[in-house]
Amino acid sequence: MLKLSTEGRYGVRAMYEIAKHYPNTVIIKGISIKQGISIPYLEQILNKLKHKTITLKDIIELNHREVEMKA
Template sequence: MKVSSKGEYALRALLVLGQHHGNVLSIQEISDKTLVTVHYLEQILLQLKKLGYVSSKRGVKGGYFLEKATDEVNIGEVIRDLEGPLSPMACASITKYEPCPLEEGCQLKPLWSLVRDTIAFVLERTTLEDLLENRLPFIKGDELDVIKRSY
């Protein structure tokens, strides 16, 4: 799995909108806070709107706002919606599986499956609210704990 600039910028935009939840922000305000060009941000916000994460308001005081509560925005879902499967290899993907001629007896597939499961485990347990509150999951032994980090 590789998160493209589109995925990174979408998360940045969601964080800015989450910080101002309940308010409408102009695309220029979002651009200024995310350092993403207005042109590229328009494309990303349109996609986020189609996916139901944000809505827009027209007019002089128009712009974008978060459609869902911050605790309802699951980071794993956002990444999957924008980037596709979380698996690093198609042969280990659950949602976009592609067979490999070397798959039978492959000693790498269990590794790729573990990487996929670990990424999914963390992202699926992280919400926009968690990011806004600096509560990040981490793996402790065989368990996933959540801590508040200070930077």
């Protein structure tokens, strides 16, 4: 099982809110209220995500490595 850090879980939750409202814009305060994440912490997470590109290929490779390590 893939374990995410708190920051990772909050990042996923923030991306969920953004995707749910796409193509409309979402304000950070709205995500903060709906997901129970403080605005300063959410801003840090979104800033990190803004500078990274995660593809489906990356996720599959991470999952594959985890399976190999367990074997």
